[in-house]
Amino acid sequence: MLALIPLTVAGLVTAQTLSPLVQHSKRHQHPGGWSRMRRHAPDAVLPLRFGLSQPNVDMNTLEELLNDVSHPESPNYGMHWSPARVAEHFAPSDEAVHAVTSWIRENGFAAERVHVSRTKGWVKLNASVAETEALLRTEYHVYMHESSGQEHVACEAYNLPAHIVPHVELIQPTIDFDSILPKRSASTSTKIALGQPGAGTVSPKMTTTMPAIFSDSVANCDNEITPACLRALYGLYYLPVATADNSYGIVEYTPQAYVPADLDMFAKAFGPSLVHARPTLVSIDGGVVQQTMKSFDYDGESSLDLEYAMNLVTASQNITLYQVGDLQIGASFNNFLDALDGAFCSFEGGDDPDNDSIYPDTAPGGYQGWDCGTTKPANVISTSYGYNEADLSPAYAARQCAEYAKLGLMGVTFLFSSGDNGVAGNSGQCLYADGSPYTYGTIFNPSFPSTCPFVTAVGATQVNYGAKVTDPESACQQVIYSGGGFSNYFAIPDYQKGAVGNYLAATPPPYDGEVYNKTGMSRAYPDISANGANYVVAIDDQFALVFGTSASTPVVGAILTMINDARLAKGKSTIGFINPAIYAPGFRGAFNDIVSGTNPGCGTSGFTAVKGFDPVTGLGTPSFPKLLEAWLKLE
Structure with a gap:
């Protein structure tokens, strides 16, 4: 040769x-x-x-280390590591x-x-x-x-x-084949920069604009979701008291940006104390809240995330906005992780020029620095973006997944949207037998980072038409379908084995192994869900109805932030990586079980929501009072 x-x-x-x-x-x-x-x-x-x-970065070792500080039966629960200890342990x-x-x-x-x-x-x-x-x-x-x-x-x-x-x-550069394309192609699911319109497997969907007249009534939650609906659905009636010690971060990728007037428009309708309130901006690699390009494609994600996150944690709790990437080249998940952990900047070769944005940016007007270990992570971080697992090499995905484990050791809760295309991936694309993505593929196409066993993946539910806010929700069946399924890269973690095993034994999906990874030995997702349909959002001076796991994820983040507040007020640690706890017996019954709906894709009806865990809505939607009680029992 x-x-x-x-x-x-x-x-x-x-x-x-x-x-x-x-x-x-x-x-x-x-x-x-x-x-x-x-x-x-x-x-x-x-x-x-x-x-x-x-x-110590193989998956089994990482899981053991995380269980030691995250499993409710561990004597070291909540004893999170310092950044220095993490850096030394993994050098x-x-x-x-x-x-x-x-x-x-x-x-x-x-x-x-x-x-x-x-x-x-x-x-x-x-x-x-x-x-x-x-x-x-x-x-x-x-x-x-x-x-x-x-x-x-x-x-x-x-x-x-x-x-x-x-x-x-x-x-x-060797085998990885993840070039960032300058424009979207209908023939491939290869990703483009996260903040660009249409990038990733998760992006909010808008259906209609609405008049700017609303009430605090929850009588219309089957048609319009407001903060009052969410509080009623999940019992989130709580005033934070330890806000100085607490933190909640929302991640956005430039050019996605909120419009200040839209935050005020939403606040006037649903939370007057938040008028003129703004998130604390943490700029990473030149991230800016740009105001030049304005449309739902540019403003929808950030407005949705911030309007609901800020409202649900109240005006007393500050929100941190991590704005990542300059306007010239944007950014990837790894660029954000670089800023949180300086060691990650060079871990296993550092950023991949075919996969991540490389700073300093030499383009005219580009960011001339490189943010490496410059940012303190919030206690809870919500991210409404994602890629197809198949678009990344297993080594690249494992490298990033290991970093989420390290942050979990430090007490950080990482939430990711599970995707809006059911069992399909970006733009509804599925896989061929050789693993390549295409519009007419027939094999399920999982989402990443949702399949990483060290993050919490969040799916979407809905209030059914004609139902009351007190009635059971179903898996989201309007406009979007809750992303869910089984990883082709990551083995099933210990915390999931019981729940997934019970699901596969009691209600085995009607597909063979050529359609999805049915070994029963792979990571299943999502872990939990929240409402993702009919959100009333102020965007570009008007109200609109918005759908997506982009909506459900920051809502879950707000709920977990309030639980952290209650624990901090009692001198306890933050909850950190939550998966070992929420799957444990002590948290049984702390979620509203979702037993109806599917997540179709790839020419199938996908999986079905059933009693207990399922790869459509996970364990179900959160009951704040029950979760609060369970977590306050832990030291």
């Missing part, structure tokens, strides 16, 4: 023969819409990043650094070309294509996207000496 490599480069591989070569990673297909065009030029330079394996070993740098130098690279990051998370080497192909025993090709014309460089597999394999988690 390497016969065309010049002899001067071929000589570099001799040191590798001392240890047998092992295939480290392989891609079995490239995403739909991409075609392989040609071999990459041998003299082109690749910015190689070797992500060093960190100790790569000196042995890994020495092994990888020595191997690179032994293959003919001068020492001054090899750089190790300050946190020892990655090794950087700028090498020509010919040098890289000899080092990794691979071939690099140039691929082109059919509709956009964008090019992407990748290999299909690469090899490492056996003694190096334990020390390297991943290498970039």
Whole structure:
């Protein structure tokens, strides 16, 4: 395969023969819409990043560590780690650094070309294509996207000496195929920047505008959801008292932005004490609350999130707005995580230039800094954005998932919308048998980060037409369908085994293993749900009805923030990662079980909401009084 490599480069591989070569990673297909065009030029330079394996980041170890501080039966419940302890515990070993740098130098690279990051998370080497192909025993090709014309460089597999394999988690650029496209393509679900209109698997849907006349009555909650409806549905009647010690963060990705006048318009109708109130802005990588582009596509998400989050936690509790990414290139989840944890900036190779926005931004007017470990995480963080799991390599997804586990160890509750397309993914796309996404695929397409076992995924319910606010809700069947299903990447966590096992035994879905991962050994989602239909939202000087798990997620975040307030007022810790607790026997009955509705997609009716856990609405919707009682019993 390497016969065309010049002899001067071929000589570099001799040191590798001392240890047998092992295939480290392989891609079995490239995403739909991409075609392989040609071999990459041998003299082109690749910015190689070797992500060093960190100790204690395998899924089983992370779960054990999290259970120690998050499971209600653990004697260490609530004893969350400090950031310094987390950084020290997960730092790569000196042995890994020495092994990888020595191997690179032994293959003919001068020492001054090899750089190790300050946190020892990655090794950087700028090498020509010919040098890289000899080092990794691979071939690099140039691929082109059919509709956009964008090019992407990748290999299909690469090899490492056996003694190096334990020390390297991943290498970039290699097999990952997650280019950020300049425009949306109907033929592929490859993602675009999170804040751009239509990006991701989760985005609110608007159906109609409404007159600006409302009452505090809950008699019309089957047609219009207001804060009063949500308080009645979930028993959220609580005035916070420990607000100085508490925090609730909402994440938005530029160019998504709220309009200040809309916050006031909503406040005048539903919470006069919030008129002129604003969230505290934390700008990350040049994030701005832009006011140039105004429409539902740009204002809908942020307005929805903030109007309801601010109202439900009352004017006494401040909201932190994490605005991520500049106007030029935007941002990804990893850019946000960089700001929360400086070690993550270099963990396993740092940000992927094909997958994340790279700062400093060299574009005119771009953000010239790089926010790395600059931001303190809030106690509860709500994110109404998501990708398709299949759009990311397993290694990339695992890297990000591990970071959520680390933040959970520090006492942070991370909430993600489960998706608005039922068992389908972005734009209702499903998967082919080879794992590639396409409009007419038939295999269920899970959402990420919802499938990460270290976050809490939130689905959507509805008040049925003609029903009272006191009647049982169903899974959302209007405009959107609650995202849910089973991961193709992540194993089932211990906290879920009982609930998922009972579901599969009592009501096995009527599909074979060719449609979804029916092994019973994979992470199921969502974990919980809340209403996601008919929200009255002020957007661009008018009220509109909005639908989505984008709505349900900040509502759950507000409820958990009030529980934190009550615990903090009694000198207790924040609740942190909640999943081990909510699945435990002590929380049985603390959720309103949803037993009707489905989440269709991929040419099927999807899964069905049934008694107990189901991959449509999870454990059900929160009962604030019962959850408060259960959490106050814990130390």
